[in-house]
Amino acid sequence: MEALLQLEAVSLAYGNNASNRLVLSDVTVDVKEGEFITVVGPSGCGKSSTIGLLAGLLTPTSGTIRLQGTPITRPGPDRAVVFQDYSLFPWMTALENIHFALQQVRKATREEALQYLHLVGLSEAKDKYPGELSGGMRQRVAIARAFAVDAPVYLMDEPFGAVDAKNRIYLQDLLLRLWKTGEHSKTIFLVTHDIDEALYLGDRIIIFTPSPGRIRRIVEVSFTRPRTRAYLVHDPAYIQLRNEILSLLQDDLIGELELVEGGTGI
Template sequence: MTEHRRTDTRHAEAPAGQAREHSLRIERLNFAYGDTPILRGIDLHVREGEFLALLGPSGSGKSTLLRLIAGLESPTAGRLDASGRPVSGPGTDRAVVFQHYALFPWMTVVDNVAEAVAKAHPRLPRSERRARALKQLERVGLGEVGGNHPFELSGGMQQRAAIARALALESPFLLMDEPFGALDPINRAKLQDLLIEVWQGSTPRRTVVFVTHDVDEALLLADRIAVMGATPGRIIAEHSVPFARPRQRAALFKDAGFHRLREEIAEALDADTLAHLEAA
């Protein structure tokens, strides 16, 4: 198992007049519900433009960590900065895509996305907001269904709409909580490919934090994987993903290096599970 090496987390503010780096820095972060510890001692640096996967079993706190980054929860202790500023609550700089699509059911798909455009550009006239929303829907292959309501779309199409809405915020950070977990394998693969296509085609690239419990998904999508163990949640290993982009699924799954890394990650997770069972 690869030993987890803590990242240098010294903090530096951007000089006056210099653009802020859209990175995340997490230092000695703890989180608890009452007396129940959920996360302990999280140290993590996510570089600007990096695609990081948070990988772990249920109960490892990976979704809770994402909610903390999104500002939907507050740490019990430690430091959490986005773009050099402490995270003190939700913000349009951090777009979130949940597993369950969270679209407004009373709005058409284009109006759902236009709401996000309005948050990013509140002074735009309604016609321009809708035009920009339609462009985002076209990016995810939904240009023909903007006038439909979410309940008229399949699950895969609803998640495409949720991704379009997140992109419409023009946020430097994209936070995704098992966004494809509820989909069938074919739609899941299609949306994985779509996500990478959109992310690689964006300038500048967004900083992505992607929660998953699927090792293959993490290896296919991410630049780096933070493996989380359970009870309380903590990072037990970090792995750089060495495979060149663009990645072809069929070729990747035949690669001996892919199988070695997948086995190494699986062994780390199994060892953590066994340690907890023996301690119980």
């Protein structure tokens, strides 16, 4: 079966020709339809840039990115994006933000929009503007908005980073439920700094090297679903995989520090 998303020898450099700064180098991976991919890597290794490329907001400097065999050249309704910084319209209430997004894909009532706000536990805040909500609440509205549009592909950049621990657990489980419901079989590409989150949610984890980001390793996460946190954290296989990923990331950080030390003569 052909992959739904294909990144082939993708590199990305920011800046003009004179001062090009390579942030991604030779990234190749196929993502199957319905797969849940999580992505971890050191800060600045190009995880958000990868989301930008898949969203069609950035263009690769070389290589190709395809969705169902067609090169991605611009954003589209087939990809819902959740950024780190909420990206809500500040002049619309929480409910209006969701209703507006829903209406871009189909005719929808305010009551339907309210159901999504209810899903993330925020129906009481429906008439509040983003400026009146906490960071975590804004992020929950952004997540509700993304869920509402029921896209086949979800690109999520640390979606739960600003959310408190209790809501984080709730939203992770909600995401797993929504992944398997709706009209489409959803494909999710989620960036996180949290190894446990990557392991709890993902079918495979892509581990990036420090900048310029290359794929360091792709780890299969074969724990049966539905996964149970309390059981997983005591499973020796889980602990071993977690330690392996941690040590890969730590090795990279140590390597990076040594490079800096050597380079500056410290």
